[in-house]
Amino acid sequence: MAERLPLWKKWMYALGQLGWSLTSFAIGNALVYFYMPPDGVNFPQYITRGAVWAGLTIVGLALGTSRLFDAITDPLVATMSDRSKLKLGRRRGFLALSVLPFALLSFLPFFPISSNYTVNTIWLFTTVIAFYWFMTMYVTPFFAWMSELGHDPDERLGLSTMISVTWALGYVLGTQIYLFQTMLEKNGLEPVKAFQTVTAVYGIIGFIFMLLPIIFIDEKRYCEQHTVNEGSLEAIVNAFKEKHFTIFVIQDLLYWIGLTGISLGLVYYITVLLKLPKEQASQVQLIMFFLSFLFYAPVNMLAKRLGKKRLLMIGFIIFSINFAFASMLGKLNMSPYIQSYIVGVLAAIPLAIFGILPNAMVADIAEAHGKKTGNYKAGVFFGARTFMQKMGQTIAGLIFPSIYILGSNEVNEFGLRLSAIVSLAVMVLGYIALLFYNENEILKTLGVKTLTQEN
Helix, strand or coil: CCCCCCHHHHHHHHHHHHHHHHHCHHHHHHHHHHHCCCCCCCCCCCCCCCEEECCEEHHHHHHHHHHHHHHHHHHHHHHHHHHCCCCCCCCHHHHHHHHHHHHHHCCHHHCCCCCCHHHHHHHHHHHHHHHHHHHHHHHHHHHHHHHHHCCCHHHHHHHHHHHHHHHHHHHHHHHCHHHHHHHHHHCCCCHHHHHHHHHHHHHHHHHHHHHHHHHHCCHHHHCCCCCCCCCHHHHHHHHHHCHHHHHHHHHHHHHHHHHHHHHHHHHHHHHHHCCCCCHHHHHHHHHHHHHHHHCHHHHHHHHHHHCHHHHHHHHHHHHHHHHHHHCCCCCCCCCHHHHHHHHHHHHHHHHHHHHHHHHHHHHHHHHHHHHHHCCCCHHHHHHHHHHHHHHHHHHHHHHHHHHHCCCCCCCCHHHHHHHHHHHHHHHHHHHHHHCCCCHHHHHHHHCCCCCCCCC
8 A cells, every 4th residue: 555645755746846847947938038139138149030931930930849849749758657667666767867858958958059040040949849858758747646646636636736836936936037147247247148057057956856756755655556558549549538537628728728818918908908018017917926826725725625626617707707807908997007906816816726726636537537447547647638738828829919910910909808808708618618527426436525516
């Protein structure tokens, strides 16, 4: 019988999330800044900065290609992890193999190797694609591990809450990259060297934190030892045949489309609809983050009392109200600043809900599926969920910029209001999809107390 993780080892697991959150920040958020710096940032030119094909830039193509590769390889790595027979364990072994190249590749793209644009372009594509491969090798088994380290729904919910907290801490530290760059410049480093130094330090710190779960958690001691008796493609197909999972990923896809819509549109809602300076968008984002952080503990407690499904449905309702409000920004008889803060406050609650519960729900679905079929393949379920998440982000990235400029060649009020209404419709569809999700059936399969009333 597998032992339960002591609390301090649960934190060792959660701190691995802080590590990969920090390690992945620079490439995910600052690659464009480095290769296409804004006015006033004195970086050398390493690649062609203008459009090279169909209005697209080299750095944009590098990011787009690598993220598509990332999405496709998620299910592949998931099945490899599920079927792995590595001595350290099928999850821990993958983390150990990937952690060093993942950390190194988090800053190597910021160290071009030549003065030749073509050589640097090849270096950029190669290192960024390799980065996302090793990131997937670490992150997908890391999430799947939660299903096996948590031995019941409440324990998995607790682990999901902990990794949500540590992810947020890593992300916040990552956002200070420009502040740290400025501090190093004031101490005599050239701008590019200062920025490169920060990315390298992020990689080193992230590496140390990512090692913690590998060092301190013995998978054979704390996880039931299971095997998968399905081929890779068969495992993925059968995961989507699980009705609970199919309903879950449909609502998750819709959530990510809507969330990406507000992420992309917020600065325009602030500057175009409310006529406020762009700096206000940063303030609203800070409010969204810190308030959602405060809601983590209440969400955890309410999920145990009300159930995860009910809370997700509440999250969809609040997001729907927020988007309805956003569609009227600038037309209401109140201060523009107050309107912007209302958007931030309303978004904070569902961000906390969706930041914690989905991972715990996937873990429950995977465990219930394993009990029914004898195939414990949490990696496949988490890999498939991540694939759908990235598809939602991709769909939103394609459609929302076009909606913003509808009726004009530039972002305009009509397009922005329509985008908020589209996001509202997507959230309503997510709510409807959840109506068909039977949480009690999953809990019954897991052999734990069911909710008194199924939504």
